[in-house]
Amino acid sequence: MPEIVVQAEPFDMGERLNRFAARQENAGAVVSFSGIVRDAAAGGLTAMEIEHFPGMTEKALSGIAGEAMTRWSLMDAFILHRYGRMGQGETIMMVATAARHRGEAFAAAEFLMDYLKSRAPFWKKEFTFEGAAWVEAREEDEEALSRWSSGG
Amino acid sequence: MPEIVVQAEPFDMGERLNRFAARQENAGAVVSFSGIVRDAAAGGLTAMEIEHFPGMTEKALSGIAGEAMTRWSLMDAFILHRYGRMGQGETIMMVATAARHRGEAFAAAEFLMDYLKSRAPFWKKEFTFEGAAWVEAREEDEEALSRWSSGG
Amino acid sequence: MIELRYFAWVRERVGTGHETVHTDAETVGALIEELKGRDEGYAFAFSDPGAIRAAVDQELAGPDTPIAGAKEVAFFPPMTGG
Amino acid sequence: MIELRYFAWVRERVGTGHETVHTDAETVGALIEELKGRDEGYAFAFSDPGAIRAAVDQELAGPDTPIAGAKEVAFFPPMTGG
Numbered sequence: 295m296p297e298i299v300v301q302a303e304p305f306d307m308g309e310r311l312n313r314f315a316a317r318q319e320n321a322g323a324v325v326s327f328s329g330i331v332r333d334a335a336a337g338g339l340t341a342m343e344i345e346h347f348p349g350m351t352e353k354a355l356s357g358i359a360g361e362a363m364t365r366w367s368l369m370d371a372f373i374l375h376r377y378g379r380m381g382q383g384e385t386i387m388m389v390a391t392a393a394r395h396r397g398e399a400f401a402a403a404e405f406l407m408d409y410l411k412s413r414a415p416f417w418k419k420e421f422t423f424e425g426a427a428w429v430e431a432r433e434e435d436e437e438a439l440s441r442w443s444s445g446g
Numbered sequence: 447m448p449e450i451v452v453q454a455e456p457f458d459m460g461e462r463l464n465r466f467a468a469r470q471e472n473a474g475a476v477v478s479f480s481g482i483v484r485d486a487a488a489g490g491l492t493a494m495e496i497e498h499f500p501g502m503t504e505k506a507l508s509g510i511a512g513e514a515m516t517r518w519s520l521m522d523a524f525i526l527h528r529y530g531r532m533g534q535g536e537t538i539m540m541v542a543t544a545a546r547h548r549g550e551a552f553a554a555a556e557f558l559m560d561y562l563k564s565r566a567p568f569w570k571k572e573f574t575f576e577g578a579a580w581v582e583a584r585e586e587d588e589e590a591l592s593r594w595s596s597g598g
Numbered sequence: 599m600i601e602l603r604y605f606a607w608v609r610e611r612v613g614t615g616h617e618t619v620h621t622d623a624e625t626v627g628a629l630i631e632e633l634k635g636r637d638e639g640y641a642f643a644f645s646d647p648g649a650i651r652a653a654v655d656q657e658l659a660g661p662d663t664p665i666a667g668a669k670e671v672a673f674f675p676p677m678t679g680g
Numbered sequence: 681m682i683e684l685r686y687f688a689w690v691r692e693r694v695g696t697g698h699e700t701v702h703t704d705a706e707t708v709g710a711l712i713e714e715l716k717g718r719d720e721g722y723a724f725a726f727s728d729p730g731a732i733r734a735a736v737d738q739e740l741a742g743p744d745t746p747i748a749g750a751k752e753v754a755f756f757p758p759m760t761g762g
Contacts, residue, residue: 307467307476308460315459315480315537322484324459325477325555327548328467329680332474334546344679345606347672350656375679385467387680394486396479396559396762397590403477404552407680413658415672416679417606428607431676438549481762496761497688499754502738527761539762548680559762565740567754568761569688580689583758 296359296371300351302378307388314372314390321369321392323399327407329386338423339382346377347415358409362391365405366398373406375416408438448511448523452503454530459540466524466542473521473544475551479559481538490575491534498529499567510561514543517557518550525558527568560590600665602633604643605674608650611643626652627661629671643673651676682747684715686725687756690732693725708734709743711753725755733758 297314299305307328315324333339359371368391375387389406393399418429449466451457459480467476485491511523520543527539541558545551570581602617609615612633623629627647634644644650652659653672665671684699691697694715705711709729716726726732734741735754747753 306460306464308458308462308464310460311463311478311480312458312460315482318482320484322482322486324480324482326463327552328463328476329548330467330470330474330476332472332546334474345609346679347603347605347653347656347674350653350672353656394484396481396556397586400479400552400556400559404548407548407552411680412677414679415605415653415674415677417675418678419606428675429678431678434549435680436676497691498761499685499687499735499738499756502735502754505738563762564759566761567687567735567756567759569757570760571688580757581760583760587762588758 296356296363296373298352298355298359299374300346300348300355301374301376303376304380304384305374305376305388307385310372310374310388311390314370314392318369318392320394321399322394323396324390324392325396325399325403326388326390327403328388331380331382331384331386333382339420340423341379341381341421342386343379343419343421344377344386345417345419346375350415351375354414355410358406358413361409362402362405366393366402368393368398368402371402371406373410375410375414377416405442408435408442411435412439448508448515448525450504450507450511451526452498452500452507453526453528455528456532456536457526457528457540459537462524462526462540463542466522466544470521470544472546473551474546475548476542476544477548477551477555478540478542479555480540483532483534483536483538485534491572492575493531493533493573494538495531495571495573496529496538497569497571498527502567503527506566507562510558510565513561514554514557518545518554520545520550520554523554523558525562527562527566529568557594560587560594563587564591600668601670603670603672605672607675608643608673611639613639621665624664624666625661626654626659626663626665626671629665630661630673649675682750683752685752685754687754689757690725690755693721695721703747706746706748707743708736708741708745708747708753711747712743712755731757
C-alpha cells in the first residue's frame with residue numbers, strides 16, 4: 295500500500311528515504327524526488343504559502359499513487375506534501391518509489407510528479423518584498439502529463 | 447563540483463541525501479537513486495561481492511558526472527559506489543542530482559545510472575547456496591545507453 | 599442545497615471559502631454562469647472560464663459534469679503543487 | 681615493458697591480477713592475440729573477444745587502440761556496476 299502524508303510540519307527527507315527503503319523486501323531500486331522552496335524568478339522571495347483542499351488532497355494523491363503502482367508493478371510508493379507557510383530552503387514535498395529495476399522506479403517517480411503538479415489540489419502563493427502572488431500553472435506541466443496518456 | 451565517493455564501508459543513504467540537499471543554494475529539485483542488494487533471480491542469494499579498478503573507477507565516475515553536469519546544466523551531482531562484500535538489503539550505491547526543475551534532475555540521474563552501469567569498472571559476483579557466479583551484463587543496460595547518444 | 603467551496607484566488611475574489619446555496623443549475627458550467635451574475639467579485643472570479651477548475655464531491659469535473667445529487671462543488675485555479 | 685591488469689573472471693581465468701610483460705603488439709587487439717597463445721588459462725580468458733573490454737591507461741579502449749607508449753593495459757568482462 296502506498297503511503298500518503300499531507301502535513302504542515304517540516305520533515306526530514308533523509309529520514310523518510312531511509313524509512314521507505316527499510317520497509318522494502320524485494321526492491322533493488324529506490325528513487326526519490328524532493329522539491330525545495332527556491333527563488334526561481336530571483337524576485338526576492340521571502341516565503342511560500344501552500345493552500346490545499348483537505349480531503350480531496352488525500353484522495354487525489356492516493357489515486358495517483360495507486361495508478362503508478364499498477365502501471366509499473368511498483369513494490370511501493372510514498373508521497374509527502376506540505377501545506378501552509380514555508381521559507382527558502384525548506385522542503386515542500388517528496389515522492390519515493392521502489393521497484394525491481396531502475397527503469398520502473400524512475401518512470402513511476404516522474405509520473406507521480408507530473409500528475410501531482412497538475413492534478414492534486416495544491417496552490418502556491420509566493421511572498422516577495424513587493425507583495426504576494428499566486429504561482430501560475432506552467433504550460434510545461436500540463437504538457438508533461440500528455441506523455442503518460444496512452445492507455446490512461 | 448560533483449562529489450564522487452568509492453568506498454567499501456556501508457553508508458546511510460538518508461544522511462547522504464540530506465547532506466547533498468543542504469549544500470544546494472538554487473536547486474528546487476533533488477533526485478536520488480539507491481541500488482540495494484536483492485535476490486533478483488530468487489536463487490538463494492547470500493551475499494554480493496563487487497570488484498573494481500581503483501583509480502580508473504574514480505576517473506570514470508568523475509567523467510560521467512562531469513558530462514551530466516554540462517548536459518543538463520545541473521547545480522550539483524553526487525555518486526557513491528561501494529566495493530567489496532555486502533549482504534542482502536545493504537545499499538550498493540547511490541546517485542543524486544540537483545537542478546532548477548525536475549525534468550533535468552530526473553534525466554540526469556537516469557543518465558548517470560545508465561552510464562555507470564556499463565561504463566564504470568565494477569563487476570558484481572553473486573554468492574548463493576549453490577556457489578558463486580559473476581553477474582552477466584544485461585542487454586538492456588547496453589541498450590539504455592543508446593538513448594543518450596545524440597551529441598555524445 | 600449544495601455546499602460551494604473556493605480556493606486560492608477564486609476564494610480571494612469571491613470573498614469567502616465556503617457557502618451553502620440553492621441552485622437550479624444542472625451542470626458545473628451552468629452553476630458558474632449563475633454565480634457570475636451574483637456580484638462583481640463573482641463576476642471577476644469566473645471571468646475566464648478557461649482558468650477555472652472544478653471538483654464535484656472531490657472529483658475533478660468539467661463544465662458538463664452534472665451536479666444533481668452532489669453534496670459539494672469546489673472551484674479553484676489550475677493546481678500548482680509539487 | 682607494459683603493465684597488464686586483469687579483473688573479475690578474466691583475472692580468475694588467467695590466474696593473476698597483475699603482471700609486467702614485454703610485447704611487440706601495437707594494438708589492444710594484437711596484444712590479446714599474443715596473450716591467447718601463452719597457455720590454456722589465457723586462451724580460455726580471451727576465447728570470446730566480444731566478451732572482453734579493455735582500458736589503456738585507465739581509458740576504455742577498442743581492439744584498434746594503439747598501446748605504444750602506454751604504461752598499463754587492463755582487461756575485464758563487460759561492467760556490471762550500479
